[in-house]
Amino acid sequence: MQYLRKGTPIRFETKNTKPTTHYIWRTRRDGRVRSSHAEREGQIFSWDDPPEGGHPGEDYGCRCTADPYLPEASESMEIALRGVSGGGAVWSSTDFVRHYYHGDGRGVTVRETGHLSAIVDEYMAQVEKRLKDQIATEARDKSTGSFTYPFGRPYNMTSVVFSIEDTVIGGKFSGSVEEQHGVLNAEGSFDFYLKDEFSDPADIGVEVIDQGETIFENIHRPLDNYLRGRTGLPPRGPQRLEIQTGEPYSITDDWSGTLRGQIYLDPARSAYG
Numbered sequence: 001m002q003y004l005r006k007g008t009p010i011r012f013e014t015k016n017t018k019p020t021t022h023y024i025w026r027t028r029r030d031g032r033v034r035s036s037h038a039e040r041e042g043q044i045f046s047w048d049d050p051p052e053g054g055h056p057g058e059d060y061g062c063r064c065t066a067d068p069y070l071p072e073a074s075e076s077m078e079i080a081l082r083g084v085s086g087g088g089a090v091w092s093s094t095d096f097v098r099h100y101y102h103g104d105g106r107g108v109t110v111r112e113t114g115h116l117s118a119i120v121d122e123y124m125a126q127v128e129k130r131l132k133d134q135i136a137t138e139a140r141d142k143s144t145g146s147f148t149y150p151f152g153r154p155y156n157m158t159s160v161v162f163s164i165e166d167t168v169i170g171g172k173f174s175g176s177v178e179e180q181h182g183v184l185n186a187e188g189s190f191d192f193y194l195k196d197e198f199s200d201p202a203d204i205g206v207e208v209i210d211q212g213e214t215i216f217e218n219i220h221r222p223l224d225n226y227l228r229g230r231t232g233l234p235p236r237g238p239q240r241l242e243i244q245t246g247e248p249y250s251i252t253d254d255w256s257g258t259l260r261g262q263i264y265l266d267p268a269r270s271a272y273g
């Protein structure tokens with residue numbers, strides 16, 4: 001048994017051995033415990049917010065002690081995106097084709113085409129869970145310290161008007177992790193990018209034919225195949241066609257985000273990884 005001199009706060013003794021933010025108030029549970037302290041038996045207090053009269057052992061003659069309290073941490077992982085809003089009027093498929101023929105190859109941002117938020121929504125719907133799992137795995141490997149995690153691959157964005165099949169979306173996570181009492185606290189930031197190229201207007205040629213009188217010829221395909229194979233329309237006389245050639249152009253963008261997570265070190269207990 002260790003006796004403290006009067007005026008020596010017991011909190012430092014306890015804190016040095018168990019660094020916790022909260023403690024459980026413990027009395028001696030005998031007849032000499034003052035009633036105001038007896039009421040605190042088993043209750044949880046914060047080291048930053050002492051109750052009236054101070055922490056255990058601080059009040060005159062107090063024999064109470066503080067047991068370390070480790071709150072049962074629950075897991076959470078949140079990704080917040082930035083730089084996704086904004087953009088102009090939404091481009092139709094025809095606008096993308098028109099730019100192919102009249103844009104002189106000038107690259108466009110997804111934001112400029114008005115599709116960024118829809119693309120990012122679709123991307124996150126496909127990737128968010130896996131991204132969290134992968135970062136949780138990296139954080140567990142690291143345990144304490146900083147780490148980076150690059151990612152990226154083609155995604156099918158057919159459901160969003162212009163992007164046909166493979167659109168590469170990727171990025172890099174840079175963060176840090178700290179282990180405390182079996183729980184990993186991770187935080188960091190994302191830099192996302194999108195890379196695509198518009199080079200084959202025949203892929204959306206149906207809409208062009210439906211909407212305009214001019215039929216754009218895809219320079220990579222015979223016009224007959226284009227008409228018969230992709231639209232089912234009967235071939236027309238070549239004298240009625242206005243033949244143009246276009247220039248492929250890049251479609252790119254970038255945005256960012258942050259992550260905060262609290263996950264179990266033990267993967268068997270965890271919902272992540």
Ligand SMILES: [Zn+2]
Binds near residue numbers: 027034061063064
């Ligand atoms: Zn006491």
